[in-house]
Amino acid sequence: MKTSEKTAVTTLGEFRLVNRLAKTVELKQPSTIKGIGDDAAVIRYEKAATVVSAELFLEGVHFDLTYTPLKHLGYKLVTAGISDIYAMNATPRQILLSIGLSKRFFVEDLDELYAGVKIACEHYGLELAGGDTTTSLTGLTLHITAIGEAPEEKIVYRSGGKPTDLLCLTGDLGAAYMGLQLLEREKRVFEGNPHKQPHLEGYDYILQRHLKPEARKDVMEALAQHHILPTAMIDVSDGLASDALHLCRQSNSGVRIYLERLPISSETFRMADEIHIDAVTAALHGGDDYELLFTVPVTLHDLLRKELPHVDIIGHLCDASEGAYLLTPDSQAIELVAQGWRS
């Protein structure tokens, strides 16, 4: 759609924006007593604790609108929010979405963003129950509050890991980071020559991992189905190294991770080769993976291997005094270090 045909956000008041939004949302969660349209959302979970997480998404830091479709961005924001809820072994039910909009956004842009949010809500069974809408003098500002429930005894903290526990990981690592590198490369090419078309073919997986990542609802359900309760869990969003260290510190443990067991996709390797980046470094520090890292007692090894073959056992916890190390196939031990503060 041409800019000239779009509708300025200022032509709608906040009230009408909220109304427009509320119309696209159907009350689906029986736990939502009141959704959009009052001073606050009202929620009631029967016999369960409430789990709440917050995630801030800022233009230029977390996303680049040059190559990020708004619909994908809406979807990814929801993924980022509820990934933290799954990491507590809880079920997300509601989200609150806050948006700071600058003048360059049109109502149609907002509709695109909400369309992505709505698809994610349907996919994960969530209800958009409230939020805040405001003007922004700078970039697009997004915040999601994710709310979920879990029986108190089923909640998994970062702190419950014990030495000898197996360290398990869902999915693979570094792909989102490589998708980002690809998009950044093509952006630079485009800036150099606007007539050139971007070369994105053959990289569907890493692009999807960056632009439209999923939260691991499937794995949480599979674990529950087989009555496996992790001892500790964290979502991998800052890179494996950083998040494994969080889990270790809070579980008062050390860790050994086997380099050859790190799950890395072939597209990630191929892209890493192309741009001369080490794929393992991307796996350790890339971030934005939204996978789950968890520990289980070593006695569950065979059950895990049999019933959840798509979960990788990448190492094990050990005594805190033994430190946190990555072991290479030739038996070198590389100390795990979190990289600087990215986001």
Add this chain to the structure above:
Amino acid sequence: MKTSEKTAVTTLGEFRLVNRLAKTVELKQPSTIKGIGDDAAVIRYEKAATVVSAELFLEGVHFDLTYTPLKHLGYKLVTAGISDIYAMNATPRQILLSIGLSKRFFVEDLDELYAGVKIACEHYGLELAGGDTTTSLTGLTLHITAIGEAPEEKIVYRSGGKPTDLLCLTGDLGAAYMGLQLLEREKRVFEGNPHKQPHLEGYDYILQRHLKPEARKDVMEALAQHHILPTAMIDVSDGLASDALHLCRQSNSGVRIYLERLPISSETFRMADEIHIDAVTAALHGGDDYELLFTVPVTLHDLLRKELPHVDIIGHLCDASEGAYLLTPDSQAIELVAQGWRS
């Protein structure tokens, strides 16, 4: 403190920032099962519904750091967040605080901001239970998620008002807006001549109303003490006109507000005179008041007058077909209109 003596935020990782923050917070709410330091906060209210609200605060839109002390800003952010919880007749218990920090912020600045948040938490009996910290390429970005509890049958929505119900208001209106005008004026003077000192004496009240507003915990407690349950309620943060219209629409009612009953402080009148603004306009559209607007059955008139003399009865609801009007002392009827989208 001189900038050269301050500590860059980048010298701390997010992990240490969170730790620094967690140290200043004591777990006080028995309903907080897990606060800062995991993927999400875990909360459990016994026999009560959970009420959650979200508020985005952006530099340049909601605050100007030229004249807003960070400690005050932290306090005000909490007020803005929990005011929505009180407006549901619920008790706020926890907050999640998300912060996007640009490079010009130092650790000491963050400490100032948190100091204000902490004072507010102590004053209102809240727990800082989590949030998100990230870099920002633009201005300071703040978001508060406020969480509270209420027995389901005590929750007051915007929609419960009935024709003939009395329209009641806590505090006074327009003062925060006038405080803002004063600060903006002195900023312009300072920009014209940096050696000039700002003239802020004698305007303590309007300055406090803008810089460090309070949420109406006191009134909610007084209403409960006298067993008065409002039929509908909203917090006045966008200006009386806009918020009264929200309440009317959702209660499917019209409204009559008596101009001479609008509570306006003498400082507000004085400042309005000085800068040639109509004080009533400021009261109707100024915003940022964080007062509560609520309705009660007309049968409670005498009880309300006797027990809550500091609550003003400013009008009454009527049939929706009669519209929403402000009545002047000389019996003119001015239609209530919400001003454009400010924030």
